[in-house]
Amino acid sequence: MVVAHAGGAAYHVHNTRSAILHALDVKADIIEFDVQDTKDHIPVLHHDFVLQPDEAQQNHHWLDKRTTFIRNMTFAELSNYSIGQNRSGSPSDKPYPFRRNKEQETIINLDNALELISKSPNNPQVFVEVKSALDLPAGYPAETLAIDILKIIHKHNNKDKISIISFDWKLLHLIHTIDPTQKTVYIFRDPLIYAREFANDMRDLGIDITSLTPQKIIDRLTDGFGPVSNYCLYADYIKKQGGWMLDAYKDDATLPLVSQAQKIGLKTGVWTVDTLTETSKAVALGINAITTNYPDVIVAALRPSSAQ
Template identity: 25%
Template sequence: MDTLFYAHRGSSHKFSENTRAAYLQAIDEGADGIECDVHLTQDGIVVCHHDPTVDRTSDATGLVSGFTLSQMKAMDFTGVIPSLIPEDYGRENEQLLSLAELFEILEERSRPIGLAIEIKHPSPFGHLLEDGVLKVLADNHFDPSTGTAGSKSQIAVTLMSFEPESLRYLSRTVNKDLLCQLITEVDASWVDELVSTGQMGRAAVYEVLYRSVAEGIEFIDQGGAGIIGPGVAWTRANEKIVREWLERGLTARIWTVDRPADAQYLVNLGVSQLTSNRPAELRRELEQN
C-alpha cells in the first residue's frame, strides 16, 4: 500500500520508547520510517529522549539538561515496557542513544528508511539544540535541499517541532518541504510534563502551548512547512482545515495512530503517512481490510 508507516519512538509497544531495542525492532519489522525526539544533555550532546526529565522513563530523576551523556548512559531506560531484550539489540546500558548513535544503527542496517526528528521545546539551550541536530546531520552527509543522509543517501530526514520558531530557525538552511509543523490538543498531561521542568508555572505553560498551536496553524497557512503533523484527535476535530491543507498539496504525517479505525479514517481522508507505536501490526491490519 502507498501509506508510509513511521515507528513512534521506535516500535514502542514492544520495547521501551526511544531505546536501541525499539529502533532496531522497528527497522527489522520493516517500518518505512522512525520517529525520535531529541534534547541536549548538559555536555551538549543531542540525545534521543522524549520528556524534559528522566523521571518517567528511567530509574533516576532530574532534567535531561542536567546530566551528561555518560551519566544518562548509566541509567536504566528499559522500564517503560519491561521486556526481554534480544542479545543483538544491545545490553541494558546500551539502550539510551545519542542522535549520532541512531545514525550508526541506520548505517549498520543499511536500507532505505525515513528518519523524523522531533526537536523538543522549550529547551534551556535555545537554538543550540537545532545547531546540535544540524551538526549531527552534517556529519552524516545530510543534504538540506533533498533531505537525504547516510553514506548511500539511504536515509530520508525530516525535522519536526511543535514550536514554530524552531522551524523558522531551521528554514534558514533547510528546505521547507522537509519541515513538519506538529499540532495537538492542549491537554493536562502535556502541561504537567512542562511544569515538571520547573522552568515555568502552569499559567505560563498554558500560554506558551496555546500560542504554539495558533502560530503553528499560521505558519502552515503561510507556507512555512511542507508537512503537517497534527494528532489524531486534532485531525478529527478539525477535519475541514486538514482537508484544505491536503488540497494544497501538503504532506500529512498524523500521530499517534494505533487503532485500525483511526488509520482507515486517515487513509480515506488522504493522509499518506501514519506514525504508530505498532507500525508493523497496523500495516497488516489495514492490508487485511
C-alpha cells in the first residue's frame, strides 16, 4: 500500500485540500494527514502546533512571526490565514521543487477532509495522525485529543477505512479504551532520538522543559513501557495493546523488528520513503505500507501497469 504523506507533500503544501485531491487523483491507497485541535475543539489539518511565518499569510502578507498555539485559536480565527503556499526560497519551500500550489487556501477541518475523501470512487483508507505535545501546554492533553478526534470519526460511515495514528502511545491506549474497535497505527522512532527532537521543538516554542529528562519523555511517549534495546519487545507491546500496525521510521525498520511484527499479526509500515532505493528495501522487508511524499512515483514503481 502507498501512503500519501500529508496528502503528498512533494506537490502541495502539507495537509491542504489541494494535497488531498492530488492524492485521490494518483490513487494512493492511503491518505495520511496531521491533525491539531483548536480552542473550540474542532480538529483541523495542520502539522505544527503554531502557524509558521514562512508557511502562512494574512491579508496576502506573510506573517512576520509565528502565531500563538493552535489550541488557543478558534477555527474561525484560523480561517483568517492562508496556508496554501510556502514563502518562496524559504527553508519550508526549498525541499519541494515540484510544488504546484498557486492559490490561497485556508485550513481544512477533519470533518470536511473525511467527507471529501468519502466521496471519491477510489475509496482510499485514511491515516489521521494526531499531533501530541505529550500533555505539555503546546497542545491538549491526550484525553482531550482522543475524545475530540473520535467524535468526528464516529460521524462518518466509513470508520472501517480510518486509522488513528500517533507517536503518542498513551493517546492510542486511550483511543482503545474509549473505542476498542478503532484501528490504530503506532508510529515508531528510536525513542532517544525522538526525545531529543521533541525537547528541541518544545524549547523552540517557548515551553519550559527544565523538568524533562530523556527518560521521562520516553516513558510518557511509550505509555510507561520505557526504553528497550530489543525492538521486538515494542512490537509485542503494540500487539498486546490492540494496535493494527507498527509504522517505523525507515532507519529503525530493522529486519528483526519487522519480522516479529509480522509474525504476531501486525501490519507494518515505514516512513518517509522518498527514493526508489528506499522503496526497494521496504519491499524486500515485506512492508505493507510505504509512506511517501511522492505517491505517484511510488505507485508507478509498485504497480507498473497503473502508470501505463
